Amino acid sequence: MIRIALVGDVGSGKSYISRLFGYPIFNADNEVSNIYKKDKKCFKKLRYILPNYFQRFPLKKQNLISAILDNKKNLKKITNIVHPIIKKRLHNFENLHKKSRFIILDIPLFLENKLNKKRDVIIFIKSDRKEILKYLKKRKGYNANLIKIFRKIQFSLEKKRKKSKYVIKNDFTKKNAKKYVNVVMSYIK
Numbered sequence: 001m002i003r004i005a006l007v008g009d010v011g012s013g014k015s016y017i018s019r020l021f022g023y024p025i026f027n028a029d030n031e032v033s034n035i036y037k038k039d040k041k042c043f044k045k046l047r048y049i050l051p052n053y054f055q056r057f058p059l060k061k062q063n064l065i066s067a068i069l070d071n072k073k074n075l076k077k078i079t080n081i082v083h084p085i086i087k088k089r090l091h092n093f094e095n096l097h098k099k100s101r102f103i104i105l106d107i108p109l110f111l112e113n114k115l116n117k118k119r120d121v122i123i124f125i126k127s128d129r130k131e132i133l134k135y136l137k138k139r140k141g142y143n144a145n146l147i148k149i150f151r152k153i154q155f156s157l158e159k160k161r162k163k164s165k166y167v168i169k170n171d172f173t174k175k176n177a178k179k180y181v182n183v184v185m186s187y188i189k
Helices: 015-020 030-040 040-049 060-068 073-096 129-138 142-154 157-163 174-188
Strands: 004-010 026-027 102-106 121-126 166-169
Touching: 004 015, 004 157, 015 026, 015 102, 015 174, 026 030, 026 073, 030 040, 030 073, 040 073, 060 073, 060 142, 073 102, 121 157, 166 174
Parallel strands: 004 102, 004 121, 026 102, 121 166
Antiparallel strands: none
16 A cells, blocks of 8 residues: 655645545545544543633534634644544554555645655645635635644645655646646556
């Protein structure tokens, strides 16, 4: 099994491009969302460390946003609880798909959390900042301050690019994105 990890800027289109590969995808954002909706154990831990923000299960996205915007240190507290759960789910996902030729990893803090392994194929998704902003603003619950906080905890785009073996330019058109995916896959196979 070869792990293909997509890295890039917030909103660069990693999730969209990951679906174009046609292989099993581990989407960390979806996993986190499911944890907040279904994992009572996680909720209890978060409520214990941040009782002013989390009183009722399931967790509400707005409570998380408030906690992060009120104090940037709260993000670290939250990730210290959630990231170990994500790592365990990633491990389970890999075991479930161990016979698959490839798996796609759509994990926003993949490099930052040192999830990369020596044999991973890392692909940098390059997108124009103006285009990214245009698409981010269309997302439900868009918050510019939150995006800034998330960008600050990530490696620079240059560092991500240097750690990547391939680059896919995302101009937000399906035709071009699919073409780039096919070219990259021809090299990987």
